[in-house]
Amino acid sequence: MPTLRSITLGALLLGTAAPAPLAAQVTVNPTGVNVASQGATTVFLTFGGLGADFVAAEALWCGALVDARPDIGLRCDPATLFGRLPLRFDLARPSGTGALTDIMTIPPSVARRAYQAAAAGERADFFYVRRFTSRSGARDVYVAVTCRLTGGGATSPLSLVDVRLAFDVETPVLALDPAEPTPAWFADIAYTGTGRLQGRWEVVRPGEELPSDEDLLTEASLPLEQRGQQRRYTQLERFNVFLPPTGRLRLPGPDPDRLPRQVDGAYLVLLRIEATDDRDSQSSLTAVAAGDGVVASGAVAGFPMPTLRYMVGSGASAPEAPVAHTITLLGPNEGAAPAGSAWSFVWRAVPLAARYRLEVAKADGTPVYEALIAASVAAYRPPPFLAARTGAGELRWRVRALDAAGRDIARSSWRAITLTPQ
DSSP, X not given: XXXXXXXXXXXXXXXOSSOOOGGGGOEEESSEEEEESSSOXXXXXXXXXXXXXEEEEEEEEESOEEEOXXXXXXXXXXXXXXXXXXXXXXXXXXXXXXXXXXXXXXXXXXXXXXXXXXXXXXXXXXXXXXXEEETTSOOOEEEEEEEEEEOSSTTSOOEEEXXXXXXXXXXXXXXXXXXXXXOOEEEEEEEESXXXXXXXXXXXXXXXXXXXXXXXXXXXXXXXXXXXXXOOOEEEEEEEEEEOTTSEXXXXXXXXXXXXXXXXXXXXXXXXXXXXXXXXXXXXXXGGTSSSSXXXXXXXESSOOOEEEEEEGGGGGOTTOOOSEEOOEEESOTTBOOOSSSOOEEEOOOTTOSEEEEEEEETTSOXXXXXXXXXXXXXXXXXXXHHHHHOSEEEEXXXXXXXXXXXXEEEOOOEEEEEOXX
């Protein structure tokens, strides 16, 4: 007797009088992937057969599927929901011929719930389900991808799940004098899978246009048509290293003497990650009738790469120059201890801001996390790993508003909070 897993979209339509509509042809590749059972995993997916009528809606993870009638396909059983793709991780965008590129980032909380269900006797896999809605009023379509729990090593997609950049000194902002030696720097990378990590180190000089969030994504996180269009800056050095299936790497930066510092001002060091042809990180355009061949997606990530900042010359003596305006923080309150995943950093919007920078540091000033936020959003929901990274104890956070040139136009004061690892 066929199981629920073996029921296809076409089989659900048998016995109906009308022919199967175009919506029933929506497909995905790959249809199943190996994911880490004890952490995050990111996977590059291609949905085909959408045409011009269907657009992506929400995406859910669950432990079982049920018939989606009167809609088409198999949807999540509401009794087995594990989570929903956060909006900040939703990088779905049109690609190919009537297709959609989707970057599925599985949070650790979802993997943990799936693992707990498997340990309790349920199946050792779960499902990622995307719903597609029609602009013309046709029935919704549900398409599922099977996620198989593994150790996250070999046979899992090569994906970056956490990246931290830091100089080898204890300072929030490195201030350099042109005559002083430059300390070394590195990137601490957490990943799934195994394969080659290749890319380059670049530096943004004072006065150059700052990179956007799209520029800071890894190449494998972009649709095939957008690769090669990211803004380029002065290259410092290339790298090409093998990642064993251990999940952790410290990538050293180039010779520190290569950092430019001829002009006073603020510089940004960028980690640019290129796509690699890893056999477990491919999506077939042919399989979903969205084009020819496959899309290499080794080193995919669901978030922009962090940047490393340093100051030179006159800016070095006063990296915290006074600003004319103060940002009002709205939450969490001073001394609060937010828990769970349903809370956010919130502040009052600042006119003329091009973007915001959220900074989280330990009580002694050691930075532990930062994020760039679009000017249209005056809030930020932290990733699930923030509490695990910072550990127990008091932290402090603040927000800076930046103009188009990356200069501070407003800044909040520091506010203390306490996070508890789950």
